[in-house]
Amino acid sequence: MIPALARTLLPLLAAALLPAAAWAHALRLTATAADGRIHGHLFYSDETPATGEWVELQTREGTTVQRVRSDATGRFVFAGVGAGDWRLVAEGEEGHRVESALAVAAATAPAAAPPELAALREELRALREEVQRYEQRVRLGEVLGGLGLIAGLAGVAAWWRAQAARRDGREGA
Template identity: 30%
Template sequence: MRKWLVPAVMIGALTAAATSPAHAHKLKVFATAVGERIEGTVYFVGGGPARGARILVESTDGKPIEELTADDAGAFAITAKVRTDHVIVTDSADGHSARTIIPASLLPASLPLPASTLGTGAAEARVSTAPAAPQEGGTGDPAAMEASIAQAVARQVAPLREQLSAYEDRVRLRDVLGGFGYILGLAGLFAWLRARRPMGGGR
């Protein structure tokens, strides 16, 4: 029996598994914060948008914040009501799932803190969110101007981050499939060389 057939068959099976639809259509979710608004998209790596994907937004301790459905472009958006980490969990009808987190640090400081973090720090929170007193000769609230600039920058950067994330996913998938194809090619070459060798020890 030719023992080289066993590794060749195993490598072929692994390659088939790697190129299966389940692997090629891994679900991904991308999200970013633009002011109080959290926007994102749900999509399949190597495929199109995850239309109608169920999206659950919850806190880090598992408390639900909002539930919604992705539109035909796989897009979704919510308005944050408290300054806390937002965990975004999504799943599709075929059983795929993905998650990402929007940290509280990306949300405006003007948003109220969740009730669980107030308590003894309520006074400090009120002081930190209170409007600053106007200054003589000033042209406006520096904090408000800074927040406005941050929102404008985030709005411009968000599409670039999304495109970069999708590009990295495609490159990663292509590298994996290319690696398996390379291994399979070497296995085929090895099998061909073994088949050309004369059987037995005679000349």
């Protein structure tokens, strides 16, 4: 009985862990636009910064307009960005790739804003990035739900095999 159960559970366990291993080091990107600039942060799912990676600013059609490298903290800035719908594309090590769409509104603020507004804008940008990172994080409830689904499927498979073995035992008698 144990070997049959192991033959059922091992493939299910392997199938469950493979996507988790692939997800373990996914590339993430957050970005906000203000004052004709796009500020962004490039990082891996374990929160380590993706340093020295190329990030492209593309039109909606896929034409590259600017290309920059992320700094030591994973941050990057595109300057002189006009209003419109933009795509940010980053490719990291080992083939990691991430794309993000960003709509940039036309500038409506006066050119010479007080320093207090600049500081507030910077704080809001940091908060927006943190919210975006939080939304992209894999949550414990999702992991536990996935494990529960796998355990349930394994239970159904074991029950089905037990029923089949029971039927085979009766038919042979």
